[in-house]
Amino acid sequence: MVDAPAVPFPSQRLSRAPAEPPRLRSIAHLRRFRRDQDIYGQEERNDTWYRVISGSARKYLTRADGRRQLVDIYLPGDLFGFTSRVHHRFAVQAVADQTLIACYPRWRVEALAEEDSATAREIIVQSFEALERLQEQMLVIGTVTAQEKVRHFLVYFHDRVSAGKDDSLALPISRYDIADMLGISAETVCRAFTDLRESGVISLQGPRHIKIMRRPSR
Amino acid sequence: MVDAPAVPFPSQRLSRAPAEPPRLRSIAHLRRFRRDQDIYGQEERNDTWYRVISGSARKYLTRADGRRQLVDIYLPGDLFGFTSRVHHRFAVQAVADQTLIACYPRWRVEALAEEDSATAREIIVQSFEALERLQEQMLVIGTVTAQEKVRHFLVYFHDRVSAGKDDSLALPISRYDIADMLGISAETVCRAFTDLRESGVISLQGPRHIKIMRRPSR
DNA sequence: CGATCATTTGACTCCTATCAAAGAAAGTGG
């Protein structure tokens, strides 16, 4: 089912690099980040909004007990760091090495959104997409068994990364990342991979290169 | 820590009934819903956006296996039903009887957002808040034990409902709702309530009326 | 006051977290 709605907020971006409003682009500056380097930290002041140009990033939080909770993965085109709070609640760090990020001063984005409806619309579309990602992820986490969680996660993530091209998927993230996203242990994630492979649901070329053979009914 | 930022998108609404932009209000019409009545259905066309005036609503989805996943609870002032998709992925139904909902035709809201920055800002603020609720909920779900999930959920929900007035909380939702929100069984939720009461973390006046005695470190 | 629904408790099995360690892959420095 392909949607091609005649509405201001398009249902699906056709490419992973969406049209950035020109006036928004003009206030950006670019920065490169190393693997695992923080783009912004937990509880940091929210002065800047960001967009992934290339590479990927994880949004996460470290709990009092040291456990890490991952709430989103950002891919090229994704705007992030926006909130109406003064301080961030989560941190975001680069996953891939040499991740390229566009940085926008918050006050300038907000001022621009006031007068330029294309910018306002871009913020709205991007936050809607973030919302839908989070909801999908909640569905994934809400399944009962670990095997189902991993299976649904792979399908969800495949649809994000490879936009329905084929059924193979190159994972940019580790088993630990998946575990911290799903709220289960990394060992359990591994066992789920093994079980899914043995039951023919997925096949593995390498640990990070999977192919989805059978999709779950959602 | 009270935030009073001099920025266009205020950090916290001071009351549960925020200032609705006048031009947005002018395109609304009001509807009442009975308990458990659908405000919109899963896979329904997204033609209308909504706001809770009084009462409450749950956003949920019924899975292929019949299990229900709850992803958000809407309280007075919350705007909902917005997405950039053509069809809804979730359904929303009234929790409380006689829930009063303002309905906005989607095309008129979108047209208004194009020319009226106050409307665009309201959409942005509301979707940011929805995002933050979902993230908080993900933190809740991401804790290890069921007892922790329930405990964190009660704190999270208390902060939403009673806005820090005191430590008591009147739950508008059932154990089943909580279970479907946390992805655990209703029996386990009950046991968690019992255990939390016995260990003095909460006290119960009635099943739906709790008092939080000790907060978890987050 | 009876009927229905929500909440609570019990018993049992299966699943997953945890601790431990081995094997595979990838990055580093000579």
Next chain:
DNA sequence: CCACTTTCTTTGATAGGAGTCAAATGATCG
């Protein structure tokens, strides 16, 4: 380019926790 180190992935053993089925109690509504 190779040896070495580090990180990532996989597998094993065990104990505790949660799902499920079942039933009793408590609350609510007509």
